[in-house]
Amino acid sequence: MNNRFPTLFSPIQIGTVTVPNRFVVPPMGNNFANTDGSLSDRSAAYYEARAKGGFGLITIESTVVYEQAKGGPRKPCLFSDDVVPSFKAVADRCHAYGAKLSIQLQHAGPEGNSKLTGYPLKAASAIAPSAGREIPEAMPTEEVYRLIECYGDAARRAQLAGIDMVEIHCAHGYLVSTFVSARTNKRTDEFGGCFENRMRLPRLIIENIRRKTGGNMPILCRINARDEGDGGVDVHDAAAIAAYLERECGVDGIHVSRSIHIHDEFMWAPNITHGGFNAELVTEIKRAVSVPVITVGRYTEPQYAELLVKQGRADLVAFGRQSIADPELPNKARNGQLEILTPCIACLLGCVPNMLRGNPITCAMNPAVGRESEVKPAEVKKNVVVIGGGPGGLYAAELCARRGHSVTLIEKDAELGGHFLVAAYPPGKGEITGAIRSLIVRCRLAGVDIRTGTVATPELIASLKPDAAIVATGSVPLRLPIPGLEDCGCITAEDLLTGKFDAGKRALVVGGGMVGCEAAEFLTEREHIVDMVEMKPVIGEDIVPEARKYIMANLEKHKVNQRVNARVKQFYADGVDFTDTVTGEESSMRGYDTVVLAMGYKSNNTLEEKLRESVPEVYVIGEARQAPGNSMLATGDAFNVAIKI
Numbered sequence: 064m065n066n067r068f069p070t071l072f073s074p075i076q077i078g079t080v081t082v083p084n085r086f087v088v089p090p091m092g093n094n095f096a097n098t099d100g101s102l103s104d105r106s107a108a109y110y111e112a113r114a115k116g117g118f119g120l121i122t123i124e125s126t127v128v129y130e131q132a133k134g135g136p137r138k139p140c141l142f143s144d145d146v147v148p149s150f151k152a153v154a155d156r157c158h159a160y161g162a163k164l165s166i167q168l169q170h171a172g173p174e175g176n177s178k179l180t181g182y183p184l185k186a187a188s189a190i191a192p193s194a195g196r197e198i199p200e201a202m203p204t205e206e207v208y209r210l211i212e213c214y215g216d217a218a219r220r221a222q223l224a225g226i227d228m229v230e231i232h233c234a235h236g237y238l239v240s241t242f243v244s245a246r247t248n249k250r251t252d253e254f255g256g257c258f259e260n261r262m263r264l265p266r267l268i269i270e271n272i273r274r275k276t277g278g279n280m281p282i283l284c285r286i287n288a289r290d291e292g293d294g295g296v297d298v299h300d301a302a303a304i305a306a307y308l309e310r311e312c313g314v315d316g317i318h319v320s321r322s323i324h325i326h327d328e329f330m331w332a333p334n335i336t337h338g339g340f341n342a343e344l345v346t347e348i349k350r351a352v353s354v355p356v357i358t359v360g361r362y363t364e365p366q367y368a369e370l371l372v373k374q375g376r377a378d379l380v381a382f383g384r385q386s387i388a389d390p391e392l393p394n395k396a397r398n399g400q401l402e403i404l405t406p407c408i409a410c411l412l413g414c415v416p417n418m419l420r421g422n423p424i425t426c427a428m429n430p431a432v433g434r435e436s437e438v439k440p441a442e443v444k445k446n447v448v449v450i451g452g453g454p455g456g457l458y459a460a461e462l463c464a465r466r467g468h469s470v471t472l473i474e475k476d477a478e479l480g481g482h483f484l485v486a487a488y489p490p491g492k493g494e495i496t497g498a499i500r501s502l503i504v505r506c507r508l509a510g511v512d513i514r515t516g517t518v519a520t521p522e523l524i525a526s527l528k529p530d531a532a533i534v535a536t537g538s539v540p541l542r543l544p545i546p547g548l549e550d551c552g553c554i555t556a557e558d559l560l561t562g563k564f565d566a567g568k569r570a571l572v573v574g575g576g577m578v579g580c581e582a583a584e585f586l587t588e589r590e591h592i593v594d595m596v597e598m599k600p601v602i603g604e605d606i607v608p609e610a611r612k613y614i615m616a617n618l619e620k621h622k623v624n625q626r627v628n629a630r631v632k633q634f635y636a637d638g639v640d641f642t643d644t645v646t647g648e649e650s651s652m653r654g655y656d657t658v659v660l661a662m663g664y665k666s667n668n669t670l671e672e673k674l675r676e677s678v679p680e681v682y683v684i685g686e687a688r689q690a691p692g693n694s695m696l697a698t699g700d701a702f703n704v705a706i707k708i
Contacts, residue, residue, distance in 0.1 A: 067369075067396075067399070068365050068369045068396055068397075070085065070369055070372045070373040071084060071085045071086060071365055071368060071369050071372060071380070071393075071396070072084045072085075072393075072397060073085070074119075075355055075378060075379065076355075077120075077228060077281050077283070077315050077316050077354075077355050078228065078279075078280075078281025078282070078315035078316070079279050079280075079281060080163055080227045080228055080281050081163075082119045082120045082163050082379070083119045083161055083162070083163070084117070084118075084119035084393065085119065085368075085372050085378065085379045085380055086117065086118045086119050086120070086379075086380065086382060086392065086393040087118065087119070087120045087121075087122070087357055087359075087379045087380060087381040087382070088110075088113050088118045088120070088121040088122055088381070088382070088383075088386045089122055089318070089320075089357070089359050089381035089383045089386075090122040090123065090124045090125050090165075090166075090167035090230065090232075090285075091124055091383055091384075091387070091414070091418070091424075092124045092125060092135070092138070092418040092424075093106070093109060093124055093418065093423065093424045093433060094135065094136075094137040094138075094417065094418060094421055094422055094423045094424060095109055095137065095423055095424075095433050096137045096138060096139040096140075097137070097149075098136055098137060099140075099145075099146065100127065100133075100138065100139055100140025100141070100142075100143065100146050101139075101140075101145070101146040101148075101149035101150075102123075102139055102146070102149040102150055102152070102153050103149070104436070105423070105433050105434075105436075106139075106149075106153060107152055107153045107156055108433070108435045108436045109432065109433050109435065110123070110153050110156065110157055110164075111153075111156040111157060111159075111160070111435075112390040112435045113157075113162075113386055113390040114156070114157035114158075114159070114160040114161075114162035115160050115390070115391075116386075116389075116390035116391035116392065116393060116394050117160075117391065117392070117393030117394040117396075117397060118162055118382075118386065118390075118392075118393055119162060119163065119379075119393070120162070120163050120164075120165060120379065121157055121162050121163070121164055121165070122164075122165040122166065122167055122230060123139060123150075123153070123164065123165070123166040123167065123226070124138075124139065124167065125138070125139075125167045125168075125169035125171075125232055125237075126138070126139040126140065126141050126166055126167060126168055126169060126217070126221075127139065127140040127141070127142065127169060127170070127171070128141060128142055128168050128169065128170060128210075128213045128214050128216075128217040129142060129170050129210055129213045130142050130180070131180055131182040131185075132169075132170040132171050132172070132175050132180065132182075132185070132238070133171075133175070133176065133179055133180050134169075134171035134174060134175045134176050134179075135176060135179065135421045136179060136421050137421060137423075141166075141168070141216075141217035141220045141221060142213060142216070142217060144220060146220075147220050147223050147224050148224075150166075150220070150221065150224035150225075150226065151223075151224040151225050153224075154224055154225040154226050154227075155225065158225070163227045163228070164225075164226045164227050164228075165226065165227060165228045165229065165230050165283065166221050166226050166228075166229055166230065167229075167230040167231075167232050167285065168214055168217050168218065168221075168229055168230065168231055168232065169232040169237055169238075170185075170210065170232075170237065170238035170239065171237055171238065172184065172185060172186045172199065172236070172237045172238030172239075172240070172241050173185075173186040173190070173191065173192045173196070173197075173199040173236065173237075173238075173241065174192060174235075174236055174237055174324060177197060183197075183199070183200050184197050184198075184199035184200065185199055185200055185201075185202040185206070185238065186199035186200070186201065186202065186238060186241040186247065187201065187202065187238075187241040187242040187247055187248040187249070187250055187254070187255070188201050188241070188247060188248060188249040188250060188255075189201050190241075190247050190249070192236055192323070192324060192325065193324065193325045201250065202238075204252050204253070204254070207254060207264065208267075210238075211264070211267045211268050211271050212271060214231070214268045214271060214272060215268075215271035215272050215274065215275035215276075216275065217229075218272040218275060218276050218280065218282075219275045219276055221280075222276050222277075222280050227280075227281070228280060228281035228282065228283060228315070228316075229272060229280060229281075229282055229283070230282075230283040230284065230285055230318060231265060231268055231269065231272075231282065231283070231284045231285070232285050233265050233284050233285055233286050233287075233304075234285045234286050234287040234320045234321075235287065235320065235322065235323055235324060235330060236290075236323035236324050236325075239264055239265055239268070240287065240323070242254055242255075242261055242263075242264040242265075243261055243262065243264075243265065243286075243296065243304065244261075244287075244290055244295045244296050245261065245294060245295070245296075246290060246292050246293070246294040246295035246296075247295075248261050258303070258307075262304070262307055262308075262311075265284060265308065265312065266311060266312045269282055269284075269308075269312045269313065269314060270312070273313070281315040281316065282313075282314050282315055282316075283314060283315060283316040283317065283318055283357075284308050284314050284316075284317060284318065285318040285319075285320055286301055286304055286305060286308075286317060286318070286319060286320070286348075287301060287319075287320060287321055287322065287323070288301050288319050288320070288321045288341060288344035288345060288347075288348060289301065289321055289322065289329075289344060290322065290323050291321070291322045291323065291326040291329055292323055292325070292326065295323070298344050298347050298348070299347075301319070301344070301347075301348055302347055302348050302350070302351040303351070305317045305319075305348045305351050305352050305356075306351040306352055308352075309352045309353065309354050314354065315354055315355075316354050316355045316356070316357065317348065317352055317354060317355075317356045317357070318356075318357040318359070318381070319341065319344070319345045319348050319356060319357065319358055319359070319377075320341075320359055321341055321344065321360070327415075327609060328609040328610075328612050328613065329341075331383075331384070331411060331414075331415045331609060332360070332361045332409060332609070333409050333411055333491075333607065333609045333610035333613060334408055334409035334410065334491050334492050334494065334610065335490060335491030335492075335610060335613045335614070336361055336409070336491070336613070337361070337491075338360070338361045338362050338363055338364070338367065339360055339361070339362060339367050339368075339371070340360050340361060341358060341359065341360035342358065342360065342367075342371060342376065342377075345358040345360075345371075345376065345377050346376040346377075349375070349376055349377055349378075355378035355379060356377050356378050356379070357377070357378070357379045357380070357381055358371065358376075358377035358379070358380055358381065359380075359381035359383055361383075361384070361407075361409060362380055362381070362382050362383075362385060363382070363385045363388075363406050363407050363494060364401065364404070364406070365392070365396045365401075368380040368382075384407040384409065384414055384426075385406070385407040387407065387414055387424070387426050387429060387432050388405050388406060388407040388408075388426055388428040388429045389404055389405035389406070389407075389428070389429060390429075392404060402500065402501065402504050403501055403504050403505050403508070404497070404501060405428050405429055405498065405501050406428065406494045406497045406498050406501065407426075407428065407494070408427065408428060408492070408494045408495050408498055408694075409494070410427050410607075410693070410694060410695070411607040411609055411610065412427050412607070412693055412694070412695040413425035413426045413427055413430075413695045413699075414426060415607075415609075416607070425695065425699060426695075427454075427693070427694040427695035427697075427698055427699075428498060428694075428698065430458075430695075430698045430699045430701070430702035430703075431702060434702075437706050438462070438465075438466070438706060439466070439706075440466055440467050441466040441467045441468055441708070444467050444468055444469070445468050445469070445529075445530035445531055445708060446468070446469050446471075446527070446528060446529050446530050446531075447460075447463045447468045447469065447470045447471070447529060447530065447531045447532070447533065447708060448470075448471050448472075448473065448519075448524055448527050448529040448531070448532045448533070448678075449463070449470060449471070449472045449473070449532075449533045449535060450473050450519040450524070450532065450533065450534050450535060450536055450670060451473075451474065451481060451534065451535030451536045451537055451685075451687070452472055452473075452474030452476070452479035452480065452481060452513070452515065452535075453479075453480065453481020453482055453483055453535060453537050453685065453697060454480075454481065454482075454483050454498070454499075454502065454685075454694050454697045454698055454701075455481075455535040455537075455684050455685035455696075455697030455698055455700060455701045456472060456474070456481070456533065456535030456684075456685075456701070457472070457479065457499075457502035457503065457506055458502060458697070458698045458701040458702065458705075459533050459535060459684065459701035459702075459704060459705045460472040460506050460509075460511045460513075460533075461502065461505045461506045461509050461511065462701065462702065462705035462706070463533075463705045463708060464506070464509035464510050464511050465509050466705065466706070466708075468708065469512075470509075470510070470511045470512065471511070471512040471514065471527055471529075472506065472511050472512065472513045472514065473514050473517050473519040473523070473524075474513070474514070474515045474516075474517065475516070475517065475518050475519065476515065476516065477515055477516045478515065479499065479502075479503055479513070479515060480499040481535075481537050482537055482538070482557075482686075483495055483498065483499050483694065484499065484561065485556075485557050485560050485561055486694075487499070488560040488561065488581075488585060489560065489581035489582075489584055489585050490584050490585065490588055490617075491613075519536075519670065521670065521673040521674060521676075521677070524670075524674060524677075524678070525677045525678075529678050530678075530679055530680060531678065531679065531680035531681070531682070531708050532674050532678045532680070532681050532682070533682045533683075533684060533701075533704055533705075534668060534670055534671055534674070534681065534682065534683045534684065534687050535684050535685055535687060535697070535701070536667045536668060536669075536670065536687045537667055537685060537686045537687055537697075538664035538665055538666055538667050538686035538687070538690040538691070538692070539664060539665060539667045540555045540556075540557060540660065540662070540663075540664055541662050541663040541664055541665045542660070542662075543662060545631055545632065545633070545634060546632070546633050546634070547633050547634035547635055548634045548660075551634040551635055551636050551658060552636050552658075553573070553634060553657075553658035553659065553660045554566070554657065554658070554659055554660065555659070555660050555661070556572070556574075556578050556579065556581070556582040556659055556660065556661040559582055559585070559586075559659055560581075560582065560585055566586060566591060566656070566657040566659065567591075567655070567656020567657045568591060568592060568656055569591070569592045569593075569594075569654065569655045569656045569657075570586050570591050570592070570593050570594075570655060570656065570657045570658075570659055571593075571594050571595075571596065571638055571639065571652055571655040571657070571658050571659065572586075572593060572594070572595045572596070572659045572661055573595075573596055573631060573634075573639060573658060573659065573660055573661060573662060574595075574596075574597065574660065574661035574662040574663065575595050575596070575597025575599065575601075575602040575603065575604075575625065575627065575661075576597075576603070576604065576605045576606075576661070576663060577603065577605050577606045578661045578663065578664075579595060579597070579602075579659075579661035579662075580595075580602065580603045580606065580614050580618065581614075582659055582661050583595055583618060583623055584614060584617055584618070586659075587617070587618070587621035587623060593621070593623045593624075594623065594624040594625075594626065594652060594655075595618075595623060595624065595625045595626065596626045596629045596631065596639060596641060596652055597625070597626070597627050597628075597629065598628070598629060598630050598631070598644065599627065599628075600627050600628050600645075601627065602615070602618070602625050602627060603615060605691075626641075626652065628643055628644045628645045629641040629642070629643060629644070629650075630642045630644050632649075634658065635653065635658075636658070637653050637654055637655050637656070637658070638651060638652045638653035638654060638655050638658065639651070639652055639653075639658070663690075663691050664686065664690045664691050665690050666686055666687055666688065666689065666690040667686070667687060667690075668683055668687045668688070671683050680708065682704045682707075682708075684697065684700035684701055684704055685697030685700050685701070688700065
């Protein structure tokens with residue numbers, strides 16, 4: 064057994080419960096629950112996979128305590144005894160692997176869904192969380208006291224289900240958070256005003272839980288290290304809140320998160336955010352308490368987590384989205400198998416968007432999440448050929464091989480990775496290199512015959528006599544029929560990023576989608592002077608909102624001139640002519656050393672028709688099927704095809 068992370072693999076006491084190690088799965092909405100609030104078989108498989116993977120403490124996602132506060136159609140609920148058996152089934156399956164189970168109890172407050180519940184939203188005060196959102200009602204004092212009882216009843220049901228501890232959600236702008244923060248609490252009853260009064264609600268909830276569970280069920284609280292809103296909780300307030308929760312309320316642990324939803328770039332940080340970005344804030348809070356403190360903040364690998372815990376700056380580390388990407392992180396760390404760790408690349412493509420839409424989450428790096436039970440040995444062993452060594456092709460090859468098929472992967476380039484290689488170059492995307500390497504090593508361990516530098520001709524594929532072929536040939540840069548484009552000497556963003564061509568001091572990026580923005584970032588980081596031209600009215604329209612905030616701030620910092628509503632009509636060696644799509648006026652952007660083409664991609668699928676003449680089963684996946692696409696499309700298609708073959 065590898066002993067590189069002795070602190071992370073040491074047990075810790077939280078109240079009456081001994082947690083076997085410091086690896087934590089935090090509460091993350093997954094929408095696997097049934098519509099009646101019970102946990103489904105899919106929920107059970109999801110949590111069991113992380114227990115089997117070695118996580119010491121697993122937290123069931125925010126669970127509704129009050130029927131008027133359900134935030135989504137597939138939220139777990141504990142306001143009825145009827146659902147208790149489903150929670151017990153999950154607890155039993157996790158306990159079988161030695162994991163301890165916590166459950167987060169929540170009232171969504173102003174972040175709820177009144178259309179779903181049929182009840183108005185409630186908060187400490189009538190303050191909408193953001194523009195365009197429903198204004199909540201200030202919760203009447205008598206209802207506050209009813210709610211306190213509901214928390215205690217929910218905890219009792221959790222205890223009956225065999226769950227080891229409860230976590231009260233006091234962060235992120237949900238109901239309890241609105242009472243704690245002076246930013247959102249404008250009450251004049253006993254729950255408003257001074258610090259003591261604003262803390263009255265969590266204190267009474269804790270007391271009620273302790274009374275109804277017999278005083279032997281550990282209680283944790285999740286708090287914000289900072290609200291990131293003017294007049295809200297800052298780290299000094301958070302330290303005082305943590306100290307109060309320990310000394311005045313007797314909580315057994317503190318879970319430190321960050322931000323309210325209008326600044327969710329701190330809640331589910333995009334890839335440009337460095338792992339452990341909350342560490343300094345957590346350190347300040349840890350100094351204020353003696354009970355165990357859980358830290359969270361885009362942790363993907365164990366090295367820094369080990370250091371934090373060893374230094375006493377935190378006691379446990381929550382590997383949130385990383386536990387979605389790879390439920391076996393602890394076991395791989397223990398066994399010295401980190402090269403095959405599937406890293407979370409913080410793409411925010413499958414987890415957060417689906418959670419917010421009320422759909423089951425998925426993951427670009429682990430499309431099997433929540434579908435673990437569907438991966439089974441193949442009933443009939445087949446000869447499978449995969450054409451293309453990008454993320455989709457690699458994932459399909461590995462999964463087919465793991466299911467028992469004989470798999471050959473053919474890639475025309477000397478290096479595997481496809482567009483993932485390009486995606487790893489922009490600032491903040493280093494984890495993608497690790498993702499490529501992990502896919503390659505896992506393919507080799509699964510026994511995939513990998514042939515690089517090989518063109519997949521129909522004749523070659525026919526000679527392999529496959530029962531099934533998976534076409535994962537991706538896409539190629541889009542080149543529209545615009546005068547001057549073919550002979551102007553421009554370079555593609557792909558060639559720029561991978562170092563095939565250099566750019567001069569002044570560069571014009573044509574195209575303002577994600578590819579164009581990342582090319583511009585790449586250039587400005589290297590002190591090029593960069594302008595952009597985009598036909599649409601907005602730069603970065605296809606970038607996830609959390610990442611877009613950082614990218615646009617970076618472009619502004621480097622004074623990148625962004626010309627929008629501009630349809631390019633002529634290319635030159637030193638720039639373009641364009642037409643303003645709003646005014647119709649014609650203008651030019653000239654005098655550049657380099658023109659960088661970033662106008663998107665089109666599908667590259669020239670094999671499918673010929674393969675169908677000789678191969679019984681032919682499947683087209685990823686951008687070869689649909690462009691533009693992304694890594695989630697590629698691996699999602701790969702999963703669906705690989706479990707079908």
